[in-house]
Amino acid sequence: MFDALTQTEWEAIRLSLRIATVAMIASLPLGVAVAFILARCRFPGRTIVDGIVHLPLVMPPVVTGYLLLLLFGRRGPIGAWLESTFGIVLAFRWTGAALACAIMGFPLMVRAIRLSIEAIDSRLEAAAATLGAHRMAVFATITLPLMLPGLIAGMLLAFARALGEFGATITFVGNIPGETQTIPTAIYTFIQVPGGEFDALRLAVVSVVIAFGALIASDVLARRARRKVFGQ
Amino acid sequence: MSLSVHVEKRLGPAGGSFTLSAKFESEGRVTSLFGRSGAGKSTLVNLIAGLFRPDSGAIRIDDTTLFDSTASIDVPAHKRRIGYVFQEGRLFPHFSVRGNLLYGHRFTRKQDRWTKLDEIVDLLGIAALLDRRPASLSGGEKQRVAIGRALLSSPRLLLMDEPLAALDQERKGEILPYIERLRDQMRMPIVYVSHAVDEVSRLADTVVLLDAGKVIAKGTVNDVLGSRSEMIAEGPEAGVVLIATVRVHDQVSGLTHLAHPAGDLSVPLSSLAIGSKVRVRVRARDVALAVGEPGRISIRNRLAGTVSDITDMTRGGVAVRLDIEGDPLIASVTRDAVRDLDLKVGDPVTALIKSAAFDPLSFGNTTWP
Numbered sequence: 001m002f003d004a005l006t007q008t009e010w011e012a013i014r015l016s017l018r019i020a021t022v023a024m025i026a027s028l029p030l031g032v033a034v035a036f037i038l039a040r041c042r043f044p045g046r047t048i049v050d051g052i053v054h055l056p057l058v059m060p061p062v063v064t065g066y067l068l069l070l071l072f073g074r075r076g077p078i079g080a081w082l083e084s085t086f087g088i089v090l091a092f093r094w095t096g097a098a099l100a101c102a103i104m105g106f107p108l109m110v111r112a113i114r115l116s117i118e119a120i121d122s123r124l125e126a127a128a129a130t131l132g133a134h135r136m137a138v139f140a141t142i143t144l145p146l147m148l149p150g151l152i153a154g155m156l157l158a159f160a161r162a163l164g165e166f167g168a169t170i171t172f173v174g175n176i177p178g179e180t181q182t183i184p185t186a187i188y189t190f191i192q193v194p195g196g197e198f199d200a201l202r203l204a205v206v207s208v209v210i211a212f213g214a215l216i217a218s219d220v221l222a223r224r225a226r227r228k229v230f231g232q
Numbered sequence: 233m234s235l236s237v238h239v240e241k242r243l244g245p246a247g248g249s250f251t252l253s254a255k256f257e258s259e260g261r262v263t264s265l266f267g268r269s270g271a272g273k274s275t276l277v278n279l280i281a282g283l284f285r286p287d288s289g290a291i292r293i294d295d296t297t298l299f300d301s302t303a304s305i306d307v308p309a310h311k312r313r314i315g316y317v318f319q320e321g322r323l324f325p326h327f328s329v330r331g332n333l334l335y336g337h338r339f340t341r342k343q344d345r346w347t348k349l350d351e352i353v354d355l356l357g358i359a360a361l362l363d364r365r366p367a368s369l370s371g372g373e374k375q376r377v378a379i380g381r382a383l384l385s386s387p388r389l390l391l392m393d394e395p396l397a398a399l400d401q402e403r404k405g406e407i408l409p410y411i412e413r414l415r416d417q418m419r420m421p422i423v424y425v426s427h428a429v430d431e432v433s434r435l436a437d438t439v440v441l442l443d444a445g446k447v448i449a450k451g452t453v454n455d456v457l458g459s460r461s462e463m464i465a466e467g468p469e470a471g472v473v474l475i476a477t478v479r480v481h482d483q484v485s486g487l488t489h490l491a492h493p494a495g496d497l498s499v500p501l502s503s504l505a506i507g508s509k510v511r512v513r514v515r516a517r518d519v520a521l522a523v524g525e526p527g528r529i530s531i532r533n534r535l536a537g538t539v540s541d542i543t544d545m546t547r548g549g550v551a552v553r554l555d556i557e558g559d560p561l562i563a564s565v566t567r568d569a570v571r572d573l574d575l576k577v578g579d580p581v582t583a584l585i586k587s588a589a590f591d592p593l594s595f596g597n598t599t600w601p
Contacts, residue, residue: 123322126283129309130316131336131385141335145326229326 005202011178012186013206019094019182020162023101024155027109031154035113040122056168057107065171068100072172096173097180101165105158112157116150117143148225156218160211183207233389233421234259239279239289239299243272243445252276252445262415262422264436266429266456272445273425277391280423281316282309293389313344315382315390319397321374323366329377330362336385345386352380355418356410372403376410383420390414393425404431405593411435416599429469430593433457433513457513458553458562466545471515472560475598478504487587490595494535494556494583499590504597511598518589519563521552522582523573533585537561539577542570554583 005013038050056064072079073091082088090096120143128138166184173180175189187203190196238255252272256263265273278284280291282298285306291299293314298307315336323332333349353359356376366374375395382390392411396404408431414420415435426432432439432453439456441449441464449459453473457464464470476490476497483501490497490510497512504510526534537556544550550570554561561583575581 121322123318123320124324126309127316127318127322128324128335130281130283130312130314131381132310132313132339133335134308134310137339142324 005206006199008177008181009186009199009203009206012181012183012203013210015094015097015178015180016163016182016184016207017210019098019101020159022095022098023105023162024109024159026098027102027106027158028155031106031109031158032113032151035110035117035154038110039114039117053110054107056104061104061165061167062171064103065100065168068096068103068168068172072096072099090173092173092176092180094173094180097165097169097182098162100168100172101162102158104165104168105161108157108161109154112154113147113150116147116153119150120146145229148229149222152218152222152225156214159214163207163210163214183210233261234292234294235263235280235389235421235423236290236292237276237280239276239286239291241275241279241284241286243275250445254440254442254445254447256440256447256450258423258438258440261419262424262436263438263440264432264453265423265425265440265442266432266436267427267442269427271427271442273427273442274393276442277316277393277423277425280389281314281391282307282312310339313340313386313388315385315387317375317378317382317390317392317395319394321366321378323369323374323377323381325366327366328362329358329364329366329369332366332377332381333362333384336381340386347383347386349384352383355413356380370403371399372406375399375403375407379410379414383414383418388421390420390422391425392422394427395424396428396431397426401593408434408593408596412597416597429457429471430513430591433471433473433594434511434596434598454560458560460543460551462546465543465551466547468517469515470517470551470562470564471513472562474512474514474559474561476510476512478502478506478508478510480506492535492557492559494537494559495533497533497535497585497590498587499595500587500592502592502595504595508597509599510595512590513594514561514585515589516551516562516564518585519561520584521563521565521569521573521575522584523575523579524582526582526584529584531584531586533587535561535583535585537581537583539575539579539581542575542577554581556583 034053069091070076074080074083074089079091090099125138125142128142133141164184169182170185175181175185183203187200190200235258241252243252244250252275254276265276267273275284279286286299288301297305298312299305356379358376358380361369361373361377396407415422424435436453439451439453440447441456443463448463449456449461457470458472459465474492476492479489479491481488481501486501487498488502490499490512499512535556537554539552540555541553542550548567549564550567552563552565552575563583
C-alpha cells in the first residue's frame with residue numbers, strides 16, 4: 001500500500017509530521033512558562049491571560065487563521081516587521097502552518113502541563129529550599145521531574161491537534177502541495193476532485209496509523225516517566 | 233550555638249485574626265517550642281527557616297543575622313543553612329533514599345560540610361534502605377531518612393516540626409533514641425516543636441511555651457512543666473523531669489530499677505544501658521503523699537522529701553511542691569487530703585508513685601545536665 005502512495009501524498013505526510021513536530025517543540029518552552037504562571041502566580045489580569053490562552057480552543061479555527069493572516073501576513077504589522085528585520089515570511093509557508101498549529105494546540109498543552117504543576121506538592125519545593133537549593137535548582141530537580149508525566153501528555157495533545165489542524169492552516173497558509181499541503185488539506189483536495197475518494201481513504205488510513213502511533217508512544221513514555229518519578 | 237528570635241507576624245484570613253508575637257533566646261542544645269495545636273509553633277519555625285517572612289523583628293544565630301526588618305536583612309531559606317525535619321517527612325518521591333540523603337549535601341559548599349553519608353547512615357540505622365524508594369518505606373523509616381537528609385546538608389541548627397506526630401506510640405519510641413543521639417553524640421543544636429509532653433520532657437533543655445501566638449513561659453523543662461501558670465499547673469501534664477541512673481534490669485518482674493538520691497524508682501522494663509543517665513517524667517497527678525511510714529501498700533516507689541510550697545488551684549485541687557534531695561517534685565492532691573495530713577511547708581513527707589504510672593515513652597537516655 002505504501003508503494004501506492006504518490007509523490008504528493010508522501011509530501012503531505014512528511015509535511016504534516018514536520019509541522020506537527022516543530023509546532024509541538026517550539027511551543028513547549030512558552031507552554032511550560034505560561035502553565036507555571038497560571039498554576040502558581042496570582043496577579044491582576046490572570047483571568048485575561050487565561051482567556052487569551054484558551055481563545056483558540058473556543059474560536060472557529062477559520063477566525064484564528066484569518067487573524068494570523070491579518071497579523072502575520074506580508075502586509076500585517078508583525079509579518080511586515082518580521083520580513084523587513086529578519087527576512088522571515090510565514091504566510092503561505094510551512095513555517096506559517098507550524099505557527100498556526102502551535103497556536104491551535106497551545107491551550108491543550110498549557111492545560112495538561114498546568115494540571116500537572118498544580119498536582120505537585122509545593123511543600124516538597126519548600127523542603128528543597130531548606131536543603132540549600134536555590135529557586136532554579138528547585139525547579140530543575142523537583143518541579144520539572146514531578147511534572148514530567150503531564151508534560152508528555154501536553155506534548156501529545158499539541159502534536160495530535162497539529163496533525164488534525166485544518167481551518168486555521170488553510171486560511172493562513174493555503175493548500176500548496178509541497179509547501180503547505182498537510183494530510184487534512186490533501187484529503188480535502190482529493191475529495192473535491194471527482195474519483196479522488198480512494199486517494200482520500202488511503203491518506204485517512206495513514207493519518208489513523210500516525211495518530212495511533214503517537215498515542216502509544218506517549219503512553220509508553222508517560223508510564224516510564226511515572227515509574228521513574230514515583231517508584232514502583 | 234545561640235539562637236535569638238524576636239518576631240511579629242500577623243496570620244489568618246483577612247490579616248489580623250491572630251498575631252504571632254514571640255521573643256526568646258536559646259543557648260540550649262535542644263529548645264522545645266511547646267504548646268497546643270494552633271499556638272503558632274509551626275509558624276515560628278517556618279519564620280526561622282525562612283519559609284515565611286516576619287512582619288517585623290529579628291532572627292539571629294550566633295553572630296549571623298538571618299532576618300532584621302530594621303536593617304532590611306532577609307537571608308533566603310536556601311542560604312540559611314538550617315536543616316528542617318517536617319512532620320510529614322516530605323521525602324522526594326522521584327529520588328531513592330540515597331538520592332534524598334545526598335540532596336542537600338550537594339548544595340553545601342565543601343568547606344561547610346561536617347557530616348558524612350556513612351556516619352549519618354550508621355547513626356540512624358538506615359543502611360538497608362539506601363536503594364529503596366520513599367513510597368516503599370514505613371512511617372518511622374521515612375522520618376529517619378528525613379532526619380538524615382537534613383543532617384547531611386550540614387546545618388548549624390536543626391528544626392524539627394512535630395516529627396513524631398504522624399507516628400504511633402511504638403514508632404515514636406523507636407525514633408526518640410535517635411533524636412537523643414543527635415543531641416548527646418552529635419551535639420546538634422535543635423529547635424523541637426511539639427505538643428506532646430513526653431517528647432519535650434525527654435528531649436528539651438530549654439522549653440518555650442506558646443499559647444495563642446504569645447510566649448507564656450520559658451526556661452528549663454522543670455521551670456515550664458512545673459510552672460505555676462494556670463495553663464500548665466491546672467492541666468493533666470503538670471509535673472517534673474528527674475534525672476536518675478539505671479541500676480539494674482529485673483526481667484522476671486518486668487521492671488527496670490533507677491537510682492535517685494531520694495530513693496529508687498521502678499519503671500517498666502527498658503533496654504537502657506546500666507549505669508547510664510535517664511530522664512524520667514513524673515506527672516503531678518501520679519504522685520501521692522504520705523506522712524510518716526506509709527505501711528502496707530502496693531506502691532513501690534517511695535521518695536523522701538520535704539514540702540516546699542502548697543498552692544491551691546482554681547479547680548479545687550492543691551499542688552504540693554516538694555524538695556527531694558535538691559530536685560523538685562510536684563504532687564497534685566485534694567484539699568481534704570492536705571487538711572487531714574495537716575501539711576505545712578517544711579514538713580517531711582514520702583512521695584509515692586506507682587510503677588505502672590510511668591509509660592515507656594516517658595523516660596530515655598540523657599547526658600544532660
